[in-house]
Amino acid sequence: MGKLLHRRAWVTPYALLTPGMAWLFVFFLFPMYYLGKMALSQGLFPLFSFGWAWGNFSYAVSTYSTQFVRSLEYAGIATAVALAISYPLAYWIAFRGGRWKNLFLLLVIAPFFVTYLIRTLAWETILSDNGVVVSVLKDVHILGSDGRLLATSAAVIAGITYNFLPFMVLPLYVSLEQIDHRLIEAASDLYASRPNSFLRVTLPLSLPGVFAGVLLTFIPAAGDFINAQLLGTPQQYMIGNVIESEFLSLRDYPTAAALSFVLMGSILVLVLVFARALGTDRLTAGTAA
Amino acid sequence: MMSQGISRKVFLRRAAAGGAMLTAPGLLRAGAAFGSTAAKLPKTIVFSNWPLYIDVKKKTHPSILQFQKAHPGTTVRYLEDINDNDQFFGKIEGPLSQGQSTGRDLIVLTDSSGLPQRMIQLGWVEKWDKSAMPHVKNLIPAQQHPAWDPHRDYSLPWQSIMAGIGYDPHKVGYELDSVDKLLTDPKLKGKVTLLTQLSDTIGLVMLANGDDPAHVTKKTWDAAVARIKKAVQSGQIRQFTGNDYAPLLAKGDVWAAFAWSGDLVQLQVDHPGLKWVAPKTGAIFSTDNMLIPKGGNAYAASVLADWFYIPKIAAEVEDYVNYICPVTGADKILLKSDPAVAKNPLIFPPASLLAKLHQFDANAINNQKYKQDFQHLIGA
Numbered sequence: 008m009g010k011l012l013h014r015r016a017w018v019t020p021y022a023l024l025t026p027g028m029a030w031l032f033v034f035f036l037f038p039m040y041y042l043g044k045m046a047l048s049q050g051l052f053p054l055f056s057f058g059w060a061w062g063n064f065s066y067a068v069s070t071y072s073t074q075f076v077r078s079l080e081y082a083g084i085a086t087a088v089a090l091a092i093s094y095p096l097a098y099w100i101a102f103r104g105g106r107w108k109n110l111f112l113l114l115v116i117a118p119f120f121v122t123y124l125i126r127t128l129a130w131e132t133i134l135s136d137n138g139v140v141v142s143v144l145k146d147v148h149i150l151g152s153d154g155r156l157l158a159t160s161a162a163v164i165a166g167i168t169y170n171f172l173p174f175m176v177l178p179l180y181v182s183l184e185q186i187d188h189r190l191i192e193a194a195s196d197l198y199a200s201r202p203n204s205f206l207r208v209t210l211p212l213s214l215p216g217v218f219a220g221v222l223l224t225f226i227p228a229a230g231d232f233i234n235a236q237l238l239g240t241p242q243q244y245m246i247g248n249v250i251e252s253e254f255l256s257l258r259d260y261p262t263a264a265a266l267s268f269v270l271m272g273s274i275l276v277l278v279l280v281f282a283r284a285l286g287t288d289r290l291t292a293g294t295a296a
Numbered sequence: 297m298m299s300q301g302i303s304r305k306v307f308l309r310r311a312a313a314g315g316a317m318l319t320a321p322g323l324l325r326a327g328a329a330f331g332s333t334a335a336k337l338p339k340t341i342v343f344s345n346w347p348l349y350i351d352v353k354k355k356t357h358p359s360i361l362q363f364q365k366a367h368p369g370t371t372v373r374y375l376e377d378i379n380d381n382d383q384f385f386g387k388i389e390g391p392l393s394q395g396q397s398t399g400r401d402l403i404v405l406t407d408s409s410g411l412p413q414r415m416i417q418l419g420w421v422e423k424w425d426k427s428a429m430p431h432v433k434n435l436i437p438a439q440q441h442p443a444w445d446p447h448r449d450y451s452l453p454w455q456s457i458m459a460g461i462g463y464d465p466h467k468v469g470y471e472l473d474s475v476d477k478l479l480t481d482p483k484l485k486g487k488v489t490l491l492t493q494l495s496d497t498i499g500l501v502m503l504a505n506g507d508d509p510a511h512v513t514k515k516t517w518d519a520a521v522a523r524i525k526k527a528v529q530s531g532q533i534r535q536f537t538g539n540d541y542a543p544l545l546a547k548g549d550v551w552a553a554f555a556w557s558g559d560l561v562q563l564q565v566d567h568p569g570l571k572w573v574a575p576k577t578g579a580i581f582s583t584d585n586m587l588i589p590k591g592g593n594a595y596a597a598s599v600l601a602d603w604f605y606i607p608k609i610a611a612e613v614e615d616y617v618n619y620i621c622p623v624t625g626a627d628k629i630l631l632k633s634d635p636a637v638a639k640n641p642l643i644f645p646p647a648s649l650l651a652k653l654h655q656f657d658a659n660a661i662n663n664q665k666y667k668q669d670f671q672h673l674i675g676a
Binding site for chain 1: 380382540
C-alpha cells in the first residue's frame, strides 16, 4: 500500500495544480485565444472573419497613441503619488500602530466596502466647482477665480490614486510588518543614524512590498476608464475609454482587441523593465528573509 | 376543468364590459378579457427597460400590477437594466448572434442610436402579433411610419425625447436659445456639456449651421464636426455626457448643456429655476422603441406592449415619466387627474414646438466613418 502511494506520489502536485490550471485555461487562455483571433480579424460588425490582419495593430497604435501615452503617464503619476502617501502610512501602522494596527488597516480598506463607481462619484461632489475644496483653494489663491478641479487631469489622477491606494498600502504594510525590529536596533547599535538605518535596512527589506504595491496599482490604473469618464473631459480620456468605445459604440471588435493586446504588451514590458531595475533576485531574497 | 373556469371568467368579464366600456376601470377589465389572452400567455414575461421609465408607487409599478391583475397567472418580470443603448446591445449581441435567446421578451432601445434599425436588418427582432394588439391604433399619427420600420411591424414607441438646450438662467444671465452662443460665448467657457449621443449633438449643431440633419452629407457632417472640434479645443466644452449632465447642472458645475427635455422636467421638481428650450434653429427628436428580441415570446410581448397603449395606462405612466407620450387620449385623462402634466409643453408639445423638431438621418447613424469621427471628437 505504502509502495503504491509512493509510486503515485508524482501525481499529487499535478492533481493540486489541476483546479488552478483549469481555471486559467477557461478564464484566461481561452478568452485570450479568442481575443487574439479577433485582433487579427477584419470586416464589419457582426461579420468579422479571421485574416491575419496585422494592420489592426498599426492602426490602433497610430490612431490612439495619445491616449496610450496619457494612460501610462497618468498611471505612473498615480502610482508614484500612491507610493508617497502609502509608505509613511504603512510604516506608521506597522511600527507605531501597536494594538490599533487592525483598526487602522480596517480604515484603509473601509472605502472598498463601497462600490468603485460610488467612490468615484463621491469625488465628483468633493471636487465640484461649488464645493468646499475649490472654494478654499480659490480663497488662498491657489486656484484662480474661474479655476476648477473637476474635469481636469489633476482630478483624474487624484481619483485613480484614491481608488487604488489600498492596493499599495496593504503589500507595503505586510513587508514592513515582517521586518525583524532587532535588525534596526542592530543598525542603531552600530551607530547608524536614523536616516541611514532606514535607507540601509528598512527600505531594502520593504522592497518586495514596494514591488508588489507598484504592480498592483500601476496595472489596473493603466487600464482604468471610470475616473477619466467621470472626473475628466475628452482631453483626459485614457486608453480604457477608447477600448470601451471601440467595443460598445463603434463595435469595431478587431481594433478594440488589438488595442487590448497592445496595452497588455506595453504593461508587460514595463513590468519586466521595472523588475529588472529593482532586481527580482534581491526581491525574492527579501521575501524569503 | 381549467378551460371551463377561464371561459366562465371571460364570459363574466365580457358581460360586464358592455356597460363598463366607457369608464376607465371598465376599460381595464375589457382589456383583460380581450381574446382570452390569459389562456395563451406564459407564466412570466420579461421586460427590460431604462431606470425611472415607468410609474412607481411604493417601490411597485401600478401599471404592471394592473396588467397582472387583468391577466391572472402571468407575472411581468420588470428589469431596469438598460442604462446605455450601446452597452445594453453589447450585452445581448452575444446570444443574438449565436441564435440564442436573450432571456427577455421585450426591450426598449432608442432609434437615434441606430440599433433598432440594425437589429431589424440583422433579423434579430420578432414581429409583433398585431392580432393581440387592439389598442395600438392609439399611436399618435406622427409616429406611425418611421422610415426604418414603415408599418411598425417590429417596433413601437415607448416614449419620445427632445434634445435641446438645458440651462440655468441665473448663472447664464440671459435666455439661451442659441447653439451659437452655447458654443462660443466666453462667459460659458468650461461650463458647457454636449451629449455622447451622436444624432443629438451633431443634429443640433447641423441645425445651427442651417443644414438638414435628416439628410446628412459629407459636407454638412464635416462642417458640424469642425464646429464642435473648435469648441472643444477652445475649452468651451467641458465634457460629453450621457444623462449624467443632470446632477452637474443641478449642482451648478455646468451652466448649460445639450439636454433631454424629460430630464429637465424631472430636475425642475427640485430645481425649478432650470430651463429647457428648443433652440431657435430647431431641436432633435428621437424615440425609445419597444422591440421583441429574437427568441422572445412574440405573443406575450405584443399583449404587454399593447397594454401601454390603453390611454388610461399611458396616462399613469406619463404622469410619472414626463417624457413625450406616444398615445392619443392620454392627455385628456391627465387633464382631469394631473392638469399640470397635461399642460406641460415638454410632455405634450404644442404645434409650435412640434414644428421645431427634426429627426436625424437614420443611415448616417450607422455610417462607420461618421461613428469613428464622432468617437474621436468626443475623445475616445
